Amino acid sequence: MRPATRLARLGALALGIGLFGVMAIARVQAQPAPERQGLVLSLSKARVTITSSFSGDSIVLFGVVPDDLGGATPDVVVTVRGPNGSFVTWKKARRFGLWTNAESRSFLAAPAYLAVLSTRPPAEMAEADTLRQEQAGLANNRFVQRIGTDYADVVPGDPFRQAFLRVKQTQGLYFERPDAVEFIAPHVFRAVIPVPGIAPIGTYEVQVKLFENRELVARGRLPLEVAKVDFEQSVATAAQHYPLLYGLATMFGALAVGFVANLAFRRD
Amino acid sequence: MTIYLPIAELPVNIFTLLALGIAVGFISGMFGVGGGFLMTPLLIFLGVAPAVAVASVSTHMAASSLSGTLNYLRRRLVDVQLGLVLLAGGLTGTLTGVLAFMLLRRFGQLDLFIALSYIVLLGTIGTLMVIESLRALLRNWRGEPARVRRPGAHPWFLRMPFKMRFRQSRIYVSIIPVVIIGFTIGFLGALMGIGGGFLLVPALIYLLRVPTLTSVATSLMLTLVTMAAAIVMHAVLNQTVDAVLGLVLMVGGTIGAQFGARAGQAMKAENLRLLLGLLVLGVGLRVAADQIRQPADLYAVTVDEAKR
Numbered sequence: 001m002r003p004a005t006r007l008a009r010l011g012a013l014a015l016g017i018g019l020f021g022v023m024a025i026a027r028v029q030a031q032p033a034p035e036r037q038g039l040v041l042s043l044s045k046a047r048v049t050i051t052s053s054f055s056g057d058s059i060v061l062f063g064v065v066p067d068d069l070g071g072a073t074p075d076v077v078v079t080v081r082g083p084n085g086s087f088v089t090w091k092k093a094r095r096f097g098l099w100t101n102a103e104s105r106s107f108l109a110a111p112a113y114l115a116v117l118s119t120r121p122p123a124e125m126a127e128a129d130t131l132r133q134e135q136a137g138l139a140n141n142r143f144v145q146r147i148g149t150d151y152a153d154v155v156p157g158d159p160f161r162q163a164f165l166r167v168k169q170t171q172g173l174y175f176e177r178p179d180a181v182e183f184i185a186p187h188v189f190r191a192v193i194p195v196p197g198i199a200p201i202g203t204y205e206v207q208v209k210l211f212e213n214r215e216l217v218a219r220g221r222l223p224l225e226v227a228k229v230d231f232e233q234s235v236a237t238a239a240q241h242y243p244l245l246y247g248l249a250t251m252f253g254a255l256a257v258g259f260v261a262n263l264a265f266r267r268d
Numbered sequence: 269m270t271i272y273l274p275i276a277e278l279p280v281n282i283f284t285l286l287a288l289g290i291a292v293g294f295i296s297g298m299f300g301v302g303g304g305f306l307m308t309p310l311l312i313f314l315g316v317a318p319a320v321a322v323a324s325v326s327t328h329m330a331a332s333s334l335s336g337t338l339n340y341l342r343r344r345l346v347d348v349q350l351g352l353v354l355l356a357g358g359l360t361g362t363l364t365g366v367l368a369f370m371l372l373r374r375f376g377q378l379d380l381f382i383a384l385s386y387i388v389l390l391g392t393i394g395t396l397m398v399i400e401s402l403r404a405l406l407r408n409w410r411g412e413p414a415r416v417r418r419p420g421a422h423p424w425f426l427r428m429p430f431k432m433r434f435r436q437s438r439i440y441v442s443i444i445p446v447v448i449i450g451f452t453i454g455f456l457g458a459l460m461g462i463g464g465g466f467l468l469v470p471a472l473i474y475l476l477r478v479p480t481l482t483s484v485a486t487s488l489m490l491t492l493v494t495m496a497a498a499i500v501m502h503a504v505l506n507q508t509v510d511a512v513l514g515l516v517l518m519v520g521g522t523i524g525a526q527f528g529a530r531a532g533q534a535m536k537a538e539n540l541r542l543l544l545g546l547l548v549l550g551v552g553l554r555v556a557a558d559q560i561r562q563p564a565d566l567y568a569v570t571v572d573e574a575k576r
Binding site: 050051052053054055056085086087088089090091092093094097098099100101106159160163164166167168170171197198200201228231232233235236239240243244246247248249250251253254255257258259261262265 | 269270271272274275277278279315327328330331332333334335338339377379380383384496499500501502503504507509511512514515518519522523525526559560561562563565566567568569570571572
């Protein structure tokens, strides 16, 4: 691990601990009733396998609401977060008649994939504070920026933050679907998680939060794996673990194709 | 039918890729250029990360340039000696280019630099080629005889010290400009993801006065060596060579190149140069238009490579 990476991780960790502390205090104050843990969740597949014909997949999440919850149908928010990555958002400006990258903000440890699926727009489910604290809703997720030497998330209205979400949505890696969770029986809900072809490889986390009477009443989480298998896996592994061998093999392969083509199309 | 590219990590339609390979191969076969200046931007347009596009195109160019070099070797048109001197400068230039690539990427100005290089280089070379070929066409039309190369009328830079005789090319020139040309091609090739054939061929013809066919043949040999080296360098340093992507492009490219070469031989040299000039100029103008027009979204997101 490089020193810079380690520093960034330390920073993120310190921030995480701080936030956790704030959250814990806030929850004690805001939530008189203890949180129920009886939420049952299941995925149609715990592992998305990428083969040569992979062009995207859909994973179905089923959930059963705990019995001891009140009779009313709760609000459900399903958040799926892909592996974290660091991203830079650039703002272009006109300089000498050319549009060039002028200002930038670094987003550290932002999910490379983020899907927010819910029964109705999260903004209608609870108070803005609660939603922000629980990271319910696309705009309520935390995106830590590095501003100078500080690490912090900024107000949702920050143009760089909004642009980041917008660009990621255009790329098809961030989703917000306020009607994607449906109840198929009074206590059973279902959500389809879209996994696009360009989805990054790694461990995803599916997080489910139930809101009732504008309060968080239950939560649960499941891991989801996106991995290359078979041929795709062997090529990627070879490129990573035996780069020189892989490079030489590719080079000779290319030369062989050129040689064969030359013989095949020889005209004299 | 889609195919998942294991290193680029995205699915693409295999027929789109094949068609891309055939089209670019046709052009490269017709004009005797590598076609990297067309292929790299098109792959980026398909959604392939620039680093992967640049690295994978080099496999395609190695394959097609070997095929071409073998043809010219059989016809004894390759000036191996000239190629080796160019290569001495070229490999140094490639290394400098890779370092500059890393530096510019850190400051986020790589895209601008690449765009500016495309505009300046393609614009200049394209304009020069169009003017030159139009003049040649005009001379033909008037029925004037083509200018004969006068021996001994060398510009100053060919009269510098360390002169060397290149028998195949029938020139006796200083190796300083030759090494500098090689360095420039290597530098720009590493930085812009191009083989540099469209720069090297005119440089050899107009600056060093090498015969046209020998220029094309020697340029192909240079492309072959630099691209083969680039595959291994990219694989080891960046791990961005996508063998599957390269293979599909290669198959399309080598087929396209054969038809392109036939089409090219049926045309007059002046017409061919005019067409290539227009193509080069067109790509340059397209890049310039993209930079001058206000982008639809003022913001862009890139993966922070330094934090990976």
